[in-house]
Amino acid sequence: MPSPDSAERAQLVERFRRWLRDQRLPVTHPRDVIADLVIGSDSHESVGTIAAQLKARGERIGTATIYRTLDLLVRSGLVRANEFGEGFRRFERVAGKERHEHLVCVRCGRVVEFANERLERMLPIIGDEHGFRHERHRVEIFGTCRDCLQRELGGLRS
Ligand SMILES: [Zn+2]
Numbered sequence: 001m002p003s004p005d006s007a008e009r010a011q012l013v014e015r016f017r018r019w020l021r022d023q024r025l026p027v028t029h030p031r032d033v034i035a036d037l038v039i040g041s042d043s044h045e046s047v048g049t050i051a052a053q054l055k056a057r058g059e060r061i062g063t064a065t066i067y068r069t070l071d072l073l074v075r076s077g078l079v080r081a082n083e084f085g086e087g088f089r090r091f092e093r094v095a096g097k098e099r100h101e102h103l104v105c106v107r108c109g110r111v112v113e114f115a116n117e118r119l120e121r122m123l124p125i126i127g128d129e130h131g132f133r134h135e136r137h138r139v140e141i142f143g144t145c146r147d148c149l150q151r152e153l154g155g156l157r158s
């Protein structure tokens with residue numbers, strides 16, 4: 001899914017600032033920078049990828065601050081945390097983004113997004129069939145991505 005344009009990005013970061021003020025939490029430079037990075041990203045960032053990008057930007061922000069800021073972003077509802085079975089969380093913007101599920105490559109860790117209306121309609125019905133009132137769901141399909149499959153097939157041929 002494409003990253004937001006600069007106006008939308010600035011607006012979402014501003015929403016986070018407003019949320020912090022509403023919670024009586026200080027708006028700090030690290031919080032601003034991390035929010036801008038995660039909200040402006042079109043991929044699924046981990047603490048590691050965020051730390052690397054901050055370093056590349058010349059920002060000296062500690063890991064503990066990154067963790068805390070990500071928790072705040074999730075609490076604000078602007079960002080969602082995903083568990084892709086890697087043992088750590090990956091974060092992505094939810095605001096202004098279409099509802100989607102994920103395909104996760106178990107070889108290279110690539111995450112692909114998909115949206116399927118039929119599936120989204122089906123899951124609450126399945127809940128219903130079990131006398132279960134659906135509230136929310138997440139679908140993750142684990143497998144091997146096209147590139148990794150091709151690499152494997154190439155390896156077999158040579
Ligand atoms: Zn792969």
Ligand SMILES: [Zn+2]
Pocket residue numbers: 044092100101102113
């Ligand atoms: Zn996603």
